[in-house]
Amino acid sequence: MTSSTEQQAEQLSATTLLRFATAGSVDDGKSTLVGRLLHDSKSVLADQLEAVEHASRSRGQEAPDLALLTDGLRAEREQGITIDVAYRYFATPRRRFILADTPGHVQYTRNMVTGASTAELTVILVDARNGVVEQTRRHAAIAALLRVPHVVLAVNKMDLVDYRESVFAAIAEEFTAYASELGVPEITAIPISALAGDNVVDPSATMDWYGGPTVLEHLETVPVSHDLATCHARFPVQYVIRPQTAEHPDYRGYAGQIAAGTFRVGESVTVLPSGRTSTIAGIDLLGEPVDVAWTPQSVTLLLEDDIDVSRGDLIVPSHDAPATSQDVEATVCHVADTPLTVGARVLLKHTTRTVKAIVKEIPSRLTLDDLSQHPAPGRLVANDIGRVRVRTAEPLALDSYADSRRTGSFLLIDPADGTTLAAGMAGESFATAEAAAVQDGEGDEGWDF
Amino acid sequence: MTTSIDTVDGSTDSPYALTHLDALESEAVHIFREVAGEFERPVVLFSGGKDSIVMLHLALKAFAPAAVPFSLLHVDTGHNFPEVIEYRDRVVAQHGLRLHVASVQDYIDRGVLRERPDGTRNPLQTLPLTEAIQQHRFDAVFGGGRRDEEKARAKERVFSLRDEFSQWDPRRQRPELWQLYNGRHAPGEHVRVFPLSNWTELDVWQYIQRERIELPEIYFAHQREVFARNGMWLTAGDWGGPKDGETVQKRLIRYRTVGDMSCTGAVDSDATTLDAVIAEIAASRLTERGATRADDKLSEAAMEDRKREGYF
Numbered sequence: 001m002t003s004s005t006e007q008q009a010e011q012l013s014a015t016t017l018l019r020f021a022t023a024g025s026v027d028d029g030k031s032t033l034v035g036r037l038l039h040d041s042k043s044v045l046a047d048q049l050e051a052v053e054h055a056s057r058s059r060g061q062e063a064p065d066l067a068l069l070t071d072g073l074r075a076e077r078e079q080g081i082t083i084d085v086a087y088r089y090f091a092t093p094r095r096r097f098i099l100a101d102t103p104g105h106v107q108y109t110r111n112m113v114t115g116a117s118t119a120e121l122t123v124i125l126v127d128a129r130n131g132v133v134e135q136t137r138r139h140a141a142i143a144a145l146l147r148v149p150h151v152v153l154a155v156n157k158m159d160l161v162d163y164r165e166s167v168f169a170a171i172a173e174e175f176t177a178y179a180s181e182l183g184v185p186e187i188t189a190i191p192i193s194a195l196a197g198d199n200v201v202d203p204s205a206t207m208d209w210y211g212g213p214t215v216l217e218h219l220e221t222v223p224v225s226h227d228l229a230t231c232h233a234r235f236p237v238q239y240v241i242r243p244q245t246a247e248h249p250d251y252r253g254y255a256g257q258i259a260a261g262t263f264r265v266g267e268s269v270t271v272l273p274s275g276r277t278s279t280i281a282g283i284d285l286l287g288e289p290v291d292v293a294w295t296p297q298s299v300t301l302l303l304e305d306d307i308d309v310s311r312g313d314l315i316v317p318s319h320d321a322p323a324t325s326q327d328v329e330a331t332v333c334h335v336a337d338t339p340l341t342v343g344a345r346v347l348l349k350h351t352t353r354t355v356k357a358i359v360k361e362i363p364s365r366l367t368l369d370d371l372s373q374h375p376a377p378g379r380l381v382a383n384d385i386g387r388v389r390v391r392t393a394e395p396l397a398l399d400s401y402a403d404s405r406r407t408g409s410f411l412l413i414d415p416a417d418g419t420t421l422a423a424g425m426a427g428e429s430f431a432t433a434e435a436a437a438v439q440d441g442e443g444d445e446g447w448d449f
Numbered sequence: 450m451t452t453s454i455d456t457v458d459g460s461t462d463s464p465y466a467l468t469h470l471d472a473l474e475s476e477a478v479h480i481f482r483e484v485a486g487e488f489e490r491p492v493v494l495f496s497g498g499k500d501s502i503v504m505l506h507l508a509l510k511a512f513a514p515a516a517v518p519f520s521l522l523h524v525d526t527g528h529n530f531p532e533v534i535e536y537r538d539r540v541v542a543q544h545g546l547r548l549h550v551a552s553v554q555d556y557i558d559r560g561v562l563r564e565r566p567d568g569t570r571n572p573l574q575t576l577p578l579t580e581a582i583q584q585h586r587f588d589a590v591f592g593g594g595r596r597d598e599e600k601a602r603a604k605e606r607v608f609s610l611r612d613e614f615s616q617w618d619p620r621r622q623r624p625e626l627w628q629l630y631n632g633r634h635a636p637g638e639h640v641r642v643f644p645l646s647n648w649t650e651l652d653v654w655q656y657i658q659r660e661r662i663e664l665p666e667i668y669f670a671h672q673r674e675v676f677a678r679n680g681m682w683l684t685a686g687d688w689g690g691p692k693d694g695e696t697v698q699k700r701l702i703r704y705r706t707v708g709d710m711s712c713t714g715a716v717d718s719d720a721t722t723l724d725a726v727i728a729e730i731a732a733s734r735l736t737e738r739g740a741t742r743a744d745d746k747l748s749e750a751a752m753e754d755r756k757r758e759g760y761f
């Protein structure tokens with residue numbers, strides 16, 4: 001136990017931020033793992049623990065139920081389940097963490113997609129007694145689909161299998177083979193007992209055969225930035241800043257958050273969809289001029305030429321401009337309760353641009369359990385993942401989601417009431433061709449949601 | 450110059466990795482600009498507390514060198530700390546902002562709202578707030594709420610749709626994916642926007658320190674006449690404290706939050722500088738609300754219930 005002075009020094013020294021998500025079935029011990037991470041990293045404060053103890057007692061439970069730390073809504077406490085994504089915050093000496101705590105129930109798969117969309121890492125929990133099950137394969141497939149860069153397989157409840165290495169090794173091998181085939185770039189398997197605290201924050205005393213990091217150590221050291229050299233630089237224009245004051249009579253800046261890559265003063269740029277070109281005359285990083293800026297900085301770009309640029313435009317390097325098109329082919333996760341049907345008139349929001357669109361075709365629905373494609377389902381219902389072809393009223397500069405999670409993603413929105421219908425990822429679903437192969441008519445029960 | 454930043458040893462000290470404060474700042478600025486780009490009549494809730502002060506600072510940076518394209522709205526409980534009102538008016542004048550005030554006292558004087566037996570006016574803010582939103586037809590309302598504050602807030606979206614009665618239904622929230630915020634709303638509905646969603650109390654303080662943001666004096670240790678109630682130090686005042694059996698004493702205290710005087714408690718502290726305040730918070734074993742908010746102790750779901758009704 002660290003003293004409060006040490007703890008204060010620790011919290012203050014953390015510099016980088018890691019966003020990660022958890023995925024696990026109902027009884028895999030996800031709440032216990034999250035509770036353990038928060039508790040053992042000393043992110044639970046006395047009054048919160050007191051509230052949990054009080055609530056546990058009033059329910060007749062003997063020990064404080066750490067799951068109550070994370071179930072925030074009345075209905076969740078009443079039913080003892082998690083019904084929605086919640087975000088948790090904790091810090092260690094090395095990092096700050098934002099945890100998207102996503103429910104394990106199958107019917108809340110859209111929430112898992114939501115949590116994974118902003119995550120740099122996903123922790124997938126498996127019960128050591130059950131090994132890789134259908135739900136594990138779904139979680140791996142969602143992590144692969146959402147292109148989460150790092151996946152941790154936490155083989156939990158090792159205490160219930162006598163901490164045997166052979167059990168862990170078999171599960172890790174099976175999972176790694178499956179997830180690699182989906183194109184998950186990095187998989188780290190860790191044997192844990194969330195209940196007993198083995199390898200969560202502190203190394204296990206009972207699993208000396210394991211030489212890798214604990215869950216927390218891994219979270220602290222995994223790289224958070226990508227290789228900017230291979231990124232296509234993209235700048236969606238959010239807002240045009242024009243003070244029109246005596247001090248700044250001619251200032252015309254294009255405000256936005258760099259979605260990918262780097263931008264430099266002096267660089268030749270093209271504005272899409274118009275195709276007009278100019279040169280970056282200056283970059284303001286929140287009021288301070290800089291020579292270079294990179295994702296995900298919010299900046300203001302100043303161009304040398306007075307060309308027409310407005311919200312929804314995309315500024316890109318002239319030598320690396322994406323093609324524009326009115327035909328979008330993508331994988332979508334349907335997140336609304338009303339179905340998505342062929343012929344539906346929708347709005348498509350891509351970066352800062354919202355355009356009218358029609359769903360032309362729904363070629364297939366994906367069954368995540370075995371990655372088979374159910375051809376021409378006609379519609380997608382809540383939690384379905386499927387391929388769609390959408391025609392937009394105006395050209396869009398969409399990257400492949402594989403190249404850029406930020407400029408390859410979009411929302412479909414119901415124009416009538418504004419409901420978010422679907423989360424879209426342009427281009428191919430999975431990184432490997434085998435996984436995307438269509439297996440007609442096989443295992444055709446679809447998704448049993 | 451190379452821009453390859455992945456290092457083989459897993460080190461995170463890349464020159465292109467943003468610090469956590471830069472990452473949070475960039476995200477918040479993005480949210481402010483999204484609202485400016487998509488809404489007709491946004492407003493920033495401004496209480497003179499540290500979270501709303503940070504929001505205003507971020508808005509000033511987001512649109513510099515132009516002016517902030519939003520007005521401010523203060524829901525005034527009538528039980529204010531004078532230092533905070535003085536700060537509010539000074540900031541508004543300094544930046545040439547427009548301030549709307551929704552007054553709980555007016556509602557009580559008109560007989561629309563009735564004083565509660567416990568004297569706290571926090572729950573009474575909901576009606577003036579929601580009526581001001583309707584009256585001015587605000588379609589986006591920025592709040593300084595942070596998800597680390599409270600369990601119900603941990604479920605809150607960055608863009609949170611409210612119906613024509615300003616109600617929040619946690620089970621009918623829009624999934625929020627990537628950085629694609631959906632601000633669509635029908636006439637009469639509005640969106641609550643929380644740019645500080647992902648900030649913690651410590652982040653706010655470290656940011657205030659880094660940016661050298663001025664705060665009202667009550668955040669720093671000072672001598673004050675207080676009395677004890679429900680384990681907290683409350684400031685004596687004409688709002689109705691102290692009552693029989695409660696005695697006033699002079700103590701060295703400071704505030705961790707700013708709210709209605711009747712339910713915002715002070716903590717014993719000798720922290721007179723930002724450094725000292727940050728050290729104190731980092732070492733604290735109590736959350737901000739647990740230490741200083743009487744109204745959150747009313748029930749396990751107090752915040753959720755108030756949020757459902759339209760509270761911020």
